[in-house]
Amino acid sequence: MIIPREFYERDTLTVARELLGQILVRETDEGIVRGSIVETEGYLGLRDDAAHSYKGKSDRVRVQYGPAGAAYIYMIYGMYHCLNITTGPEGVPEVVLIRALEPVSGIGLMAKRRGTEKLPQLCSGPGKLCRAMAVDKALYGADLCSDGPLRLEYGKTPAETAASKRIGIDYAALCRDKLWRFTIAGNQYVSVRR
DNA sequence: ATGCAGATCGTCT
DNA sequence: GACGATCTGCATC
Numbered sequence: 001m002i003i004p005r006e007f008y009e010r011d012t013l014t015v016a017r018e019l020l021g022q023i024l025v026r027e028t029d030e031g032i033v034r035g036s037i038v039e040t041e042g043y044l045g046l047r048d049d050a051a052h053s054y055k056g057k058s059d060r061v062r063v064q065y066g067p068a069g070a071a072y073i074y075m076i077y078g079m080y081h082c083l084n085i086t087t088g089p090e091g092v093p094e095v096v097l098i099r100a101l102e103p104v105s106g107i108g109l110m111a112k113r114r115g116t117e118k119l120p121q122l123c124s125g126p127g128k129l130c131r132a133m134a135v136d137k138a139l140y141g142a143d144l145c146s147d148g149p150l151r152l153e154y155g156k157t158p159a160e161t162a163a164s165k166r167i168g169i170d171y172a173a174l175c176r177d178k179l180w181r182f183t184i185a186g187n188q189y190v191s192v193r194r
Numbered sequence: 195a196t197g198c199a200g201a202t203c204g205t206c207t
Numbered sequence: 208g209a210c211g212a213t214c215t216g217c218a219t220c
Contacts, residue, residue, distance in 0.1 A: 041212070050212070052205095060205065078202030080213050097212060127213045168212055191213095 003152045005145045008068035012087040012094040016042040017163075017182045019085070019096055023104060023155040026133040031109050033133055035101030035123050036155050038187045041166045042180040043084070045093040050172035053093035064093035069145040073130075073137055080127030081136050085144060085152075099167070099181070101129045102189040125191040160185035167192055 003022060008015055019037050026033050043051040045064070052074065053061040063072050064086055072084040072095050084095035101123035103110055110122045110132040123129035130136065135150065144152045163179040170176055183190045 043212075052212080055206095058206080074212085075204060076211060077213055078204075078211090082212060084212090099212085125213070131214095166212075171211085 001154050002145060002147065003069075003154055005067065005069045008085060008087050008145075009089060010087070012042045012044055012096060013180060015085075015087045016040045016096040016180070017161055019098070019152075020161050020182055020184050021155045021158045023153045024098065024101060024133065025151050025153055026135065027149050028134055030134070031106055033106030033109050034104040035110075035129065035133070036104050037098060037100075038102050038184045039098075039100035039190045040182050041097040041099055042087075042182075043095050043097060044175075044180070045095075048172075048178075048180075049174040050166065050169040050176065051094075053095075057093075061093055063141045064095055065091055066141070069143060071135075071139050071142040071144060071150060073135060073140045075137065076127065081130040082126040083130055083133075083135050097126060098129065099126050100124045100183075100189055100191045101132075102187065103132075120188055124189050158184040158187075164194060 019040050022037050024035050045051050045053045053064050068086050070086045084097045088094045103122050111117050114122050114132050123132050142150050162183050162185045164181045166181045
């Protein structure tokens with residue numbers, strides 16, 4: 001069952017936490033792959049100096065100003081992509097970064113795309129999971145609430161979740177210590193354990 | 195287990 | 208012109 005847009009129209013940190021356990025589905029000519037979300041981070045736009053939209057509108061972040069439940073995808077370090085989901089009301093540029101998945105199905109295809117058979121390494125990082133799921137800028141702005149090539153379905157509610165500091169944003173003097181990263185407690189597929 | 199260099203290019207100053 | 212919401216391989220402890 002596809003998660004409706006109203007789910008994403010709420011407070012960004014609530015959405016970030018409640019995305020844990022939900023299922024990301026990617027369908028291409030090669031087949032269908034699924035992963036359960038085990039790690040997310042909230043990026044709170046104008047009130048978050050780590051957010052791409054901290055300084056307002058630009059071409060890169062334009063989809064963040066549209067409706068919730070859309071894919072905000074960007075390229076990082078010239079070779080990886082990162083997948084985010086837009087949240088909140090229209091006009092509020094906030095997102096949730098998907099940082100890690102637990103592979104659920106289509107594992108053979110993920111392994112082929114990633115060039116490794118090692119299950120814990122297939123989707124344990126934002127760049128890795130985009131590669132495993134063939135997510136790139138062609139999906140920029142895609143609606144995750146409809147029955148398309150990239151969508152989100154209800155999964156299983158995790159027993160216990162945890163909040164921690166976000167990864168790789170030490171440059172953000174104001175918000176680097178905020179506990180805006182969420183994980184499924186004890187899960188083996190998160191990107192960084194602490 | 196920890197650390198560092200290199201890859202590689204879109205975005206912003 | 209500089210740098211990044213990353214990942215990998217290789218070196219060292």
